[in-house]
Amino acid sequence: MVLVPTLFFVSVLIFALQQLLPGDAAVALAGEEHDPVAVAAIRHKYHLDRPVPVQYAIWVGRVLRGDFGESMRNKIPVSQLLAAKLPVTVELAVCSMAIALVIGIPAGVIAAVHRGRPIAVAANVLALSGLSVPHFWLGIMLILLFAVHLGWLPASGYVSPWEDVRRNLATIALPSFVLGTGVGGIMMRHTRGAMVETLGADYVRTARAKSVTERMVVLKHALRNALIPVITLGAIEFGRLLSGAVLTEQIFAIPGFGKMLVDGVFNRDYAVVQGVVLVSAGLYVLLNLAGDVLAFLVNPRLRGSA
Amino acid sequence: MRWMRRLTAVLVLALLQAGAASAQTVLRIGLNDDPDALDPTISRAYVGRLVFAAFCDKLFDVTPDLKIVPQLATAYEWGVGGRSVLIRLRPGVKFHDGEPFNAEAVRFNIERHLSTPGSFRKSEIGEIKSVDIVNDLTVRFNLAEPLVPLIAALTDRSGMMVSPKAARELGDRFGTRPVCAGPFKFVERVAQGKIVGERFADYWDKANVHVDRIEFVPITDSTARLANLRSGDLQMIERVSPTDLAQIRSDSKLKVVGVAELGYQMLPLNLANGPRGKVLGADPRIRQAIDLAIDRETIIKTVFNNEYIPGNQFVSPVSPYYNAKFPVKRRDVARARQLLREAGHPNLAFTLIVPPERDRQEAALVIQAMLAEAGITMTIQTQENVTMLSAGRKGDFEAYFTFWSGRPDPDGNIFTFTTCNGGQNDSKYCNQDIDGILTKARHEADPAERKKHYDQTTEILLRDLPRLILWHRRVFTGLNAKIQGFTPHPDGIIRLKGLKL
Numbered sequence: 001m002v003l004v005p006t007l008f009f010v011s012v013l014i015f016a017l018q019q020l021l022p023g024d025a026a027v028a029l030a031g032e033e034h035d036p037v038a039v040a041a042i043r044h045k046y047h048l049d050r051p052v053p054v055q056y057a058i059w060v061g062r063v064l065r066g067d068f069g070e071s072m073r074n075k076i077p078v079s080q081l082l083a084a085k086l087p088v089t090v091e092l093a094v095c096s097m098a099i100a101l102v103i104g105i106p107a108g109v110i111a112a113v114h115r116g117r118p119i120a121v122a123a124n125v126l127a128l129s130g131l132s133v134p135h136f137w138l139g140i141m142l143i144l145l146f147a148v149h150l151g152w153l154p155a156s157g158y159v160s161p162w163e164d165v166r167r168n169l170a171t172i173a174l175p176s177f178v179l180g181t182g183v184g185g186i187m188m189r190h191t192r193g194a195m196v197e198t199l200g201a202d203y204v205r206t207a208r209a210k211s212v213t214e215r216m217v218v219l220k221h222a223l224r225n226a227l228i229p230v231i232t233l234g235a236i237e238f239g240r241l242l243s244g245a246v247l248t249e250q251i252f253a254i255p256g257f258g259k260m261l262v263d264g265v266f267n268r269d270y271a272v273v274q275g276v277v278l279v280s281a282g283l284y285v286l287l288n289l290a291g292d293v294l295a296f297l298v299n300p301r302l303r304g305s306a
Numbered sequence: 307m308r309w310m311r312r313l314t315a316v317l318v319l320a321l322l323q324a325g326a327a328s329a330q331t332v333l334r335i336g337l338n339d340d341p342d343a344l345d346p347t348i349s350r351a352y353v354g355r356l357v358f359a360a361f362c363d364k365l366f367d368v369t370p371d372l373k374i375v376p377q378l379a380t381a382y383e384w385g386v387g388g389r390s391v392l393i394r395l396r397p398g399v400k401f402h403d404g405e406p407f408n409a410e411a412v413r414f415n416i417e418r419h420l421s422t423p424g425s426f427r428k429s430e431i432g433e434i435k436s437v438d439i440v441n442d443l444t445v446r447f448n449l450a451e452p453l454v455p456l457i458a459a460l461t462d463r464s465g466m467m468v469s470p471k472a473a474r475e476l477g478d479r480f481g482t483r484p485v486c487a488g489p490f491k492f493v494e495r496v497a498q499g500k501i502v503g504e505r506f507a508d509y510w511d512k513a514n515v516h517v518d519r520i521e522f523v524p525i526t527d528s529t530a531r532l533a534n535l536r537s538g539d540l541q542m543i544e545r546v547s548p549t550d551l552a553q554i555r556s557d558s559k560l561k562v563v564g565v566a567e568l569g570y571q572m573l574p575l576n577l578a579n580g581p582r583g584k585v586l587g588a589d590p591r592i593r594q595a596i597d598l599a600i601d602r603e604t605i606i607k608t609v610f611n612n613e614y615i616p617g618n619q620f621v622s623p624v625s626p627y628y629n630a631k632f633p634v635k636r637r638d639v640a641r642a643r644q645l646l647r648e649a650g651h652p653n654l655a656f657t658l659i660v661p662p663e664r665d666r667q668e669a670a671l672v673i674q675a676m677l678a679e680a681g682i683t684m685t686i687q688t689q690e691n692v693t694m695l696s697a698g699r700k701g702d703f704e705a706y707f708t709f710w711s712g713r714p715d716p717d718g719n720i721f722t723f724t725t726c727n728g729g730q731n732d733s734k735y736c737n738q739d740i741d742g743i744l745t746k747a748r749h750e751a752d753p754a755e756r757k758k759h760y761d762q763t764t765e766i767l768l769r770d771l772p773r774l775i776l777w778h779r780r781v782f783t784g785l786n787a788k789i790q791g792f793t794p795h796p797d798g799i800i801r802l803k804g805l806k807l
Contacts, residue, residue: 023692035429147537255499
């Protein structure tokens, strides 16, 4: 229900905003070359000489028929670019999210359960470090350590899992770690907050009074309830990862959405920018929906209220 | 436990296979940006030329000392009055799809360059009126006007020959799957990821190709690019920044070679391109004052670790067309102030547009400080590159900071920038004398005579100063010390023939 109006709104917005970008797309495309006849031919070919609403109508008409147009810069159809980059971005997002969850949730639970103790302080420091270290710096440091000095992992690039699983994992490890630590920090802070709150709730006290083991109290009674806001946040963060991680992709030369979008903006490659934004927005809406469904499944109380 | 044994056997086999695959020699070259369409007719970006060197041979090539040598051609002869040129072609050459390279293919390619909408080659070879097929391996280009720089244009994308069959089949998608006659055959392209080629078994000069597979990997961040070279993931990187040189030089596993570029860094000044040309276009003495207040050597020393070459002409001091009578002048603040007073602008103020890029930003700050000492207030306005170039076209600037990558023939560095109707003349400088001299230089085949024309041009331009040429970069290529046979060329394009890993 939400998907169609959201995508329509996003498409109008992105189209309008792109028109505000200074600089002519055909001049951007021409780069060093300045032949006015060739520039005019480009403008005509991509309808840049038509009024903006007409350009929009042409584009929407094509998108509705499944044609996202072609990249003005490298002539590759945008749908083909999206199809090539979506799996890369999804893989990077999934691996990063997995690392974030593995770090964030246990660290959050530990920090809440052992409040005030050294282990909780350590978990907090870990989370804050993940949050505050710039991705750019961490990425370069990891490349220097693992690729230049130790030679364990490739410095950058991406190999598809269909081509070589081992090399795929090797290329995706460092960027996933960089992104995962950042998101893990956020997840940890939220898990901790939610856990502290639920651990103080009446039903938890009741469970303890009924001699339920502490392990059961924390994992079954408290964590399950505390996870609801964390799942919602996870869906949002996952959506953010799916819309591309520009700096991380740039450093590790991962051909994902972020790099495609930034190159598209700098080259005024309108069809590419519109394609990426539209697909990212669609994914974002779907993920939010998935987050709601997941929260509904995890928490029986929500089922009752539905 | 049987399944475990089976699994181990499969894993060992997989590893052995991986070992066999890695026995191939793979050369991975780090690029500064992702190239545009891989179609010589519509290609614009400099970086694309590095990739074409692997896939597409040209009729001619240039040597490191800028001599024109045959590649897919074997010889050329100018016709009477320079109105035609006869080109003999190399026999036995095949395109990657097995199609023969011959006179018909040359005609097809030239006509494709001239007739494709959006072709950027038309402005380079537009003087070709028609192509006659003399025999299967000889063509004659008939020209509307004599154009000596034509042969130099054929050493670049205008001279690249693509398979007519593939071009017809792929149409305007040719750039996604180029089929040419170069040492490597296109395999795949992952946009922003890599461009892959494999050695072409039927290449006409295959004895000189020693690499089995080539991968071009765009990595925009220079620190990451350098880290890849150091880790051995890349074997070569192009256009190394001067600030990264020390690291490469201190690493015994790496080496770096540099050569003066063909182009230059410049400040086009607005002389008559709309109302914003009022200030700097008012009097040449104003521009001379700015020129005298800038100390190019200091900029090179402070910003570029003394790795670049101060310059004031459209060719670098190493070019045979450099006019040695007019070397870079010494800075003279007192004279600059005097010129401004004489021109009636003792408190000159103007704005320089600079893109948000380290090299030019830092140089602009140094220039700003230097000009201030001569009483000139230069405001720096940062504008993203495309916005700046658009402002240049429209005349919405007083001065901006850009560069030209350069061409092997001096005509390519000057004609369209300073002739009255030149497509790159953003200054809107117009001097009939310059138009006349540069046109004569285009008609003149004798290099000594041409030099006289260009010397005269330099003299006039250094007086009129429609743009300030500031320095010439050195094109540095970083490479693994194990690579042998690499010769740097002033165009910065990596020739892959003769390279050994």
